[in-house]
Amino acid sequence: MSALQEITPSVHDLGAFKVRRVLPSRPRTMVGPFIFVDEFGPAQMASGQGMDVRPHPHINLATVTYLFEGAIHHRDSLGTSQVIRPGAINLMTAGKGIVHSERSPQAERDAGPRLYGMQTWLALPDGREEIAPAFDHVTEEGLPLVEDGKASARVLMGTLWGQTATTPQHSPTIYADIVLEDGALPIDAEADERAVLVTEGTITLDDQPLDPFNLYILKPGEPMTLKGRGRAMLLGGEAFSTKRHVWWNFVSSSRDRIAQAKEDWTARRFPLVPGDDVERIPIPAVPKTVSYP
Numbered sequence: 001m002s003a004l005q006e007i008t009p010s011v012h013d014l015g016a017f018k019v020r021r022v023l024p025s026r027p028r029t030m031v032g033p034f035i036f037v038d039e040f041g042p043a044q045m046a047s048g049q050g051m052d053v054r055p056h057p058h059i060n061l062a063t064v065t066y067l068f069e070g071a072i073h074h075r076d077s078l079g080t081s082q083v084i085r086p087g088a089i090n091l092m093t094a095g096k097g098i099v100h101s102e103r104s105p106q107a108e109r110d111a112g113p114r115l116y117g118m119q120t121w122l123a124l125p126d127g128r129e130e131i132a133p134a135f136d137h138v139t140e141e142g143l144p145l146v147e148d149g150k151a152s153a154r155v156l157m158g159t160l161w162g163q164t165a166t167t168p169q170h171s172p173t174i175y176a177d178i179v180l181e182d183g184a185l186p187i188d189a190e191a192d193e194r195a196v197l198v199t200e201g202t203i204t205l206d207d208q209p210l211d212p213f214n215l216y217i218l219k220p221g222e223p224m225t226l227k228g229r230g231r232a233m234l235l236g237g238e239a240f241s242t243k244r245h246v247w248w249n250f251v252s253s254s255r256d257r258i259a260q261a262k263e264d265w266t267a268r269r270f271p272l273v274p275g276d277d278v279e280r281i282p283i284p285a286v287p288k289t290v291s292y293p
Helices: 106-113 255-266
Strands: 003-007 011-013 018-025 034-044 054-060 063-067 071-074 081-084 089-093 098-103 112-123 135-139 145-148 151-157 173-187 193-205 209-210 215-218 222-237 246-247 250-252
Touching: 003 209, 034 193, 034 222, 054 250, 063 071, 063 151, 071 089, 081 089, 081 135, 089 098, 106 215, 173 215, 246 255, 250 255
Parallel strands: none
Antiparallel strands: 003 215, 011 018, 018 034, 034 112, 054 098, 063 089, 063 112, 071 081, 071 098, 089 135, 145 151, 151 173, 173 222, 193 209, 193 215, 193 222, 246 250
């Protein structure tokens, strides 16, 4: 069997759409720098509905947003206001602390938005957890498309199949969007840690059927091949040598740092989001996102 480990997602039904989370989980916290992996949708919402993620804080991580369908309006405490659509990637580096919101643009909300995509977090490496916050929007021109007959792959981060994305990296990272149309694609074996998540269709890994939405951790150093018809995400990178903790929207190598962030958010010490500074998400009594000892 080519997969070393299989992780079944926890499913959160938000009413208008479902979110499937495979990391962090009890079996595993990270794959390379990836410490949080959500797949949401596909969903067709009614006119007037939409995504409304109110302002909330992050520390010591970078968020990565990538869409298959729909649009999300990102605002943050740096003053960024950016709508992301399919073909582009948003990388928000929280570092020492940032606040952001994610909402459906009004035009999509009026029409009844489609929503389908990936939200992931990357832990920041040792010595860089408290860097200055930043935001990068990378269009498809900076995300190479590798095509081979009935298989294609969009390189979102890192170097894969001889092509390199322009998306900034804080530690060695690989991330790709793979589409197969009764085709086959070899999976590069160079990264320390790799995983595959099928989002639609019927796909096999070295003839092993892959269940949609499950995360398959791949054996290190072994070349493998994806076959079939559908879509899959490849993710991973350099393994972390030091542990990371997750509590709600906070990631850090230090539990004390997370406790400080909780206190700072409650005391309203984080900056506001220009253009979206009225609402906020309070600290939950019991967070849905945690790492396990």
